[in-house]
Amino acid sequence: MARMSQKRKREAIAGYLFITPNLFGFLVFQLIPIAVAIVLGFTEWDLINEPIWVGFSNYRNLLKDPVFQLSVRKTLYFVLVNVPVQSALALLIAILLNRSIRFKNLIRTLFIVPWVSMAVAVGLTWTWIYNSQFGLLNEILVKVGLDKIPWLAHPDWAMISVIVVNIWQFLGFHIIIFLAGLQMIPREVEEAAIVDGASTLTRCFRITLPLISPVLFYDLIVNVIGTFQIFDLPYAMTGGGPGQATRVYNLYLYQKGFQFLRMGEASAMAVMLFIIIGITTAFFFRVVGRRVNYDLT
Amino acid sequence: MKKPLHLVGEVCFYLIIFAILFVYLFPLIWQFSTSLKTMDEVFRGFSLIPNKPIWENYTISLRDFNVGRYLLNTILVAGLITLGQVLSCSMAGYAFAKLRFPGRDFIFFLYLGTMMIPATVTLIPTYVIVLELGWVDSLAGLVIPFFFGNAFGTFLIRQFLQGVPRDLEEAAEIDGAGYFVIWSRVMLPMAKPALATLAVMTLVQQWNSLVWPLIVTQADTWKVLSVGLAAFRLFRTIQWNTMMAAVVMATLPMIVILFLAQRFFIQGIQFSGLNR
Numbered sequence: 001m002a003r004m005s006q007k008r009k010r011e012a013i014a015g016y017l018f019i020t021p022n023l024f025g026f027l028v029f030q031l032i033p034i035a036v037a038i039v040l041g042f043t044e045w046d047l048i049n050e051p052i053w054v055g056f057s058n059y060r061n062l063l064k065d066p067v068f069q070l071s072v073r074k075t076l077y078f079v080l081v082n083v084p085v086q087s088a089l090a091l092l093i094a095i096l097l098n099r100s101i102r103f104k105n106l107i108r109t110l111f112i113v114p115w116v117s118m119a120v121a122v123g124l125t126w127t128w129i130y131n132s133q134f135g136l137l138n139e140i141l142v143k144v145g146l147d148k149i150p151w152l153a154h155p156d157w158a159m160i161s162v163i164v165v166n167i168w169q170f171l172g173f174h175i176i177i178f179l180a181g182l183q184m185i186p187r188e189v190e191e192a193a194i195v196d197g198a199s200t201l202t203r204c205f206r207i208t209l210p211l212i213s214p215v216l217f218y219d220l221i222v223n224v225i226g227t228f229q230i231f232d233l234p235y236a237m238t239g240g241g242p243g244q245a246t247r248v249y250n251l252y253l254y255q256k257g258f259q260f261l262r263m264g265e266a267s268a269m270a271v272m273l274f275i276i277i278g279i280t281t282a283f284f285f286r287v288v289g290r291r292v293n294y295d296l297t
Numbered sequence: 298m299k300k301p302l303h304l305v306g307e308v309c310f311y312l313i314i315f316a317i318l319f320v321y322l323f324p325l326i327w328q329f330s331t332s333l334k335t336m337d338e339v340f341r342g343f344s345l346i347p348n349k350p351i352w353e354n355y356t357i358s359l360r361d362f363n364v365g366r367y368l369l370n371t372i373l374v375a376g377l378i379t380l381g382q383v384l385s386c387s388m389a390g391y392a393f394a395k396l397r398f399p400g401r402d403f404i405f406f407l408y409l410g411t412m413m414i415p416a417t418v419t420l421i422p423t424y425v426i427v428l429e430l431g432w433v434d435s436l437a438g439l440v441i442p443f444f445f446g447n448a449f450g451t452f453l454i455r456q457f458l459q460g461v462p463r464d465l466e467e468a469a470e471i472d473g474a475g476y477f478v479i480w481s482r483v484m485l486p487m488a489k490p491a492l493a494t495l496a497v498m499t500l501v502q503q504w505n506s507l508v509w510p511l512i513v514t515q516a517d518t519w520k521v522l523s524v525g526l527a528a529f530r531l532f533r534t535i536q537w538n539t540m541m542a543a544v545v546m547a548t549l550p551m552i553v554i555l556f557l558a559q560r561f562f563i564q565g566i567q568f569s570g571l572n573r
Contacts, residue, residue, distance in 0.1 A: 011396050011476070012399065014475075018388045018391055018396065019389045019392045021389070021445050025442075025446055025447075026447075029423055030411055030448075031407070033422035096314070097314070101314075109562075111321070112562060113552055114321075116548075116555045117505075118526075118547050118548055118551070120522075122324075122548075125541070126324060128328070128540075139343050171321075215570075222570065236527050263421055271418065273417055277413075277415060278413075281413075
């Protein structure tokens with residue numbers, strides 16, 4: 001008995017030693033910063049003078065700030081266009097690819113090439129393609145007899161142009177996930193439906209979609225959470241402009257914190273982003289989550 | 298009788314798929330094409346294949362626009378972080394999967410709990426820490442905050458090692474192996490696919506990451522590619538050909554690694570997308 005507990009003790013010590021580096025990083029660069037961010041949100045601080053406690057006034061000021069309101073609207077717009085279009089396109093291609101095919105690995109890999117490419121580089125490439133004067137897109141438009149479009153140069157067009165690039169860049173990522181989901185559907189189910197004489201469309205809506213709804217649902221949530229935090233592409237392509245046309249949430253947060261040095265307000269913004277994401281996720285679980293079919297997983 | 302029709306259908310199917318892929322990847326083809334053109338050709342409009350490929354665009358970009366420096370910094374930073382993460386997460390993943398110690402489940406629960414919190418929340422406090430330590434504009438400032446791994450990596454390795462049968466450890470224990478030996482001689486070889494997945498996912502993420510290097514480097518000395526390239530937008534006159542050359546150099550290494558390690562990328566994506 002004494003030897004047993006001796007062994008347990010050694011095991012516990014080994015356990016703590018093995019997690020030490022990881023836990024150190026987690027505490028110093030994750031857990032403590034989260035706590036500090038919440039505290040900083042209640043202060044006014046420019047990194048130089050001592051922070052001043054201001055209570056909830058950062059939050060009150062932000063809610064009244066027209067640029068903040070604009071950045072929330074811009075971000076919501078980004079999410080609401082990006083997520084449905086991206087999911088629908090990815091699902092369509094995944095269904096197309098979901099059969100025994102040759103070059104399967106090659107095809108899947110080619111679809112995730114944009115995903116492994118640096119967002120800044122992708123953004124610059126598209127800035128060139130979108131170029132009003134010499135860009136490829138306007139070149140094509142002129143060739144087919146249409147007018148040039150000021151893709152990134154005009155406030156009415158800039159946002160949708162950036163969203164298109166985002167949809168393009170992450171499409172392959174979602175294709176891979178949906179394909180994996182589709183392949184979890186047992187062959188017999190599909191075959192039984194074919195025997196029963198169900199048409200392709202019926203099979204798609206009555207069998208395929210309900211059966212992969214857990215995968216769809218999870219992907220949707222991850223996508224919404226990720227898109228709320230969009231930064232790299234608009235930073236590289238427009239910097240928030242023209243005017244404030246593409247000033248999404250995290251761009252404004254970056255500006256507040258690291259250009260205006262208002263660390264308190266920027267921290268409050270970060271905490272608010274977390275709250276917004278939390279509310280949205282909860283909403284999704286309540287409204288959409290109920291219809292998800294978990295029978296098969 | 299049915300065979301020829303079937304064959305036509307097959308061919309059509311692949312034609313459609315590769316047509317979609319061609320359009321989908323065309324922006325990258327165009328990027329490469331532009332990187333090899335003269336400025337005259339760049340503005341002359343639609344021609345995919347340059348008259349005479351100008352490889353000097355690449356050397357100009359490396360030298361005159363400092364891309365060589367950025368490239369070296371990026372390799373160093375992304376490489377070091379990947380090394381640290383794989384090591385630290387594989388150690389912790391082993392402990393969480395196989396060893397019993399008080400507080401284990403609580404700590405792991407905390408890990409999972411913070412995975413949902415947006416990265417922006419930790420940004421400012423982490424910057425303050427790095428500032429206080431005097432690590433702004435240094436390799437340490439770029440690397441250390443990510444070096445010890447994150448919840449995602451530990452979670453990935455733990456899930457994988459939980460599937461490793463107990464007999465293997467017991468056999469090693471009977472041979473008198475300590476925990477360190479079990480970790481390095483039994484667990485690490487077993488976990489190779491998971492380690493490779495974590496490595497490529499981390500490498501790509503760090504190679505491409507913008508926000509942290511952007512705020513922690515002001516001088517050119519330690520700037521990485523993403524930060525250096527993002528500044529191109531602000532130049533008054535843009536030389537699209539040398540810029541696209543820089544862009545190719547920023548993306549090509551990860552594309553090559555993608556093709557070398559396809560399987561692990563697919564696994565990594567599936568893990569992050571299917572795990573509930």
